[in-house]
Amino acid sequence: MNAKQTFRMMFILLRHEWRREWRQGQWLAGSLLYLAGGIFVAQLMLRSAGSLSWIALYWLMMLFTAVYVLSRSYMGLSSSLMMYYRVATPGVLLWLTKVVTGTISLWMLMALGSILMGVWMGYPIQSTGIFILTLFLAGPLLATVLTLVSAMARGASHPAQLMPVLGFPLLVPCLLLVHRLSGMALDGLEWSVVWPYAWAMAALLIMMLALGALLFPFLWKE
Amino acid sequence: MSPRRIAPLPLALKVMTILLMGYVFWMGWMGEVPRKVILNESVRNLYFHVPMWFGMIFMLLGAAVYSFRYLLFQHETDDFWALALTQMGIFYGVLGLLTGMVWAQFTWGAWWSSDPKQNASAIGLLMYLAYTVLRSSFEDRRRQARVSATYNILAFFCLIPLLFILPRLTDSLHPGNGGNPGFSAYDLDGRMRGVFYPAVIAWTLMGWWASNLWSRYYLLRNRTTF
Numbered sequence: 321m322n323a324k325q326t327f328r329m330m331f332i333l334l335r336h337e338w339r340r341e342w343r344q345g346q347w348l349a350g351s352l353l354y355l356a357g358g359i360f361v362a363q364l365m366l367r368s369a370g371s372l373s374w375i376a377l378y379w380l381m382m383l384f385t386a387v388y389v390l391s392r393s394y395m396g397l398s399s400s401l402m403m404y405y406r407v408a409t410p411g412v413l414l415w416l417t418k419v420v421t422g423t424i425s426l427w428m429l430m431a432l433g434s435i436l437m438g439v440w441m442g443y444p445i446q447s448t449g450i451f452i453l454t455l456f457l458a459g460p461l462l463a464t465v466l467t468l469v470s471a472m473a474r475g476a477s478h479p480a481q482l483m484p485v486l487g488f489p490l491l492v493p494c495l496l497l498v499h500r501l502s503g504m505a506l507d508g509l510e511w512s513v514v515w516p517y518a519w520a521m522a523a524l525l526i527m528m529l530a531l532g533a534l535l536f537p538f539l540w541k542e
Numbered sequence: 543m544s545p546r547r548i549a550p551l552p553l554a555l556k557v558m559t560i561l562l563m564g565y566v567f568w569m570g571w572m573g574e575v576p577r578k579v580i581l582n583e584s585v586r587n588l589y590f591h592v593p594m595w596f597g598m599i600f601m602l603l604g605a606a607v608y609s610f611r612y613l614l615f616q617h618e619t620d621d622f623w624a625l626a627l628t629q630m631g632i633f634y635g636v637l638g639l640l641t642g643m644v645w646a647q648f649t650w651g652a653w654w655s656s657d658p659k660q661n662a663s664a665i666g667l668l669m670y671l672a673y674t675v676l677r678s679s680f681e682d683r684r685r686q687a688r689v690s691a692t693y694n695i696l697a698f699f700c701l702i703p704l705l706f707i708l709p710r711l712t713d714s715l716h717p718g719n720g721g722n723p724g725f726s727a728y729d730l731d732g733r734m735r736g737v738f739y740p741a742v743i744a745w746t747l748m749g750w751w752a753s754n755l756w757s758r759y760y761l762l763r764n765r766t767t768f
Binding site: 468472475476477478482485486488489490492493524527528531535538539541 | 613665668669672675676679680681682685688689691692693695696697699700703704
């Protein structure tokens with residue numbers, strides 16, 4: 321397959337994914353409700369949050385929502401659909417499609433989450449630019465790791481339990497960096513301080529993508 | 543055709559392990575150490591606490607390599623090697639954490655001070671404990687081996703930034719971090735170095751030997767025909 325065919329295939333897969341989602345409809349709506357409900361409960365209990373607990377709460381909610389959303393990426397698939405995918409597409413391409421859709425939905429959820437938390441609990445972020453950069457990098461990182469974990473959990477006896485058990489420890493290195501960067505957004509630091517951390521996160525993302533491309537074909541085999 | 547047995551550790555290495563271990567324990571308890579304020583005699587822990595981390599990293603690296611070999615060749619022996627090495631790695635990690643906590647209590651003044659390295663190693667242990675959970679949740683033997691091999695490789699690559707890169711970004715109480723002098727500052731005449739390096743080799747060999755026995759035990763237990 322040359323590059324043009326690969327891109328075309330990826331486009332078709334993305335469209336397929338989108339249509340499947342559009343027809344079923346409950347998945348994105350469900351995750352929006354999950355996030356909004358969680359934040360609302362936190363708001364009822366805390367009223368308003370200090371800036372440090374705001375960040376902690378935000379990423380905790382995002383972690384849970386991400387695990388919830390991305391657990392659907394392979395577990396929800398029926399075995400006949402899996403069979404069809406296995407015949408029709410190279411595995412890595414399918415995984416990349418899942419990463420892209422996961423990233424886009426996470427970006428949407430992150431934006432919604434920060435709006436909801438901003439409205440209900442105040443908005444302590446001083447540098448929105450740095451915060452947006454953090455969200456921009458965190459989306460694909462979470463999506464990469466969690467799609468892999470979801471592919472691993474598929475076929476286990478209790479996949480839904482396995483997702484957080486495997487996902488949380490694996491995500492901690494990423495989350496530490498994310499937390500550091502959002503702390504900088506909170507204080508509105510200079511961009512020259514921010515860039516090394518942003519590059520570290522980008523490097524981590526590239527490493528995870530390479531690792532996923534290497535490992536996914538083995539998970540894909542039946 | 544996958545190999546039917548795992549070769550035992552060569553006799554020369556076993557003898558070397560025992561001799562080195564004897565030397566390390568003798569020098570560890572009886573040898574001369576520099577006298578330092580606060581550290582006092584606890585500096586001897588250098589021969590026991592630090593090699594645990596080296597041993598853990600070497601064994602987890604070995605587990606990742608064997609996991610990759612399993613993915614390539616599907617030999618059951620490689621899967622059992624990876625399992626045994628991971629379990630020994632976890633064991634060494636727990637020992638490293640415990641010896642470190644004792645040391646921290648008598649030098650830093652608290653069992654747990656949320657030092658970045660302490661946190662990182664606790665999370666690393668959690669990662670590999672999740673590996674054992676993952677293994678136990680598959681019915682199909684081949685699928686279990688394949689999925690846990692992929693997870694093992696992924697976990698090792700997540701461990702590297704956790705243990706070596708992230709702690710350097712924040713201040714740590716450990717030597718060589720956050721303006722603290724490196725450990726070589728305490729060891730002016732290189733006396734401790736002469737025990738420390740053999741200690742690292744001895745503990746790593748010991749773990750390797752134990753994992754070798756474990757993997758052979760797993761192979762025997764899973765064998766259906768003799």
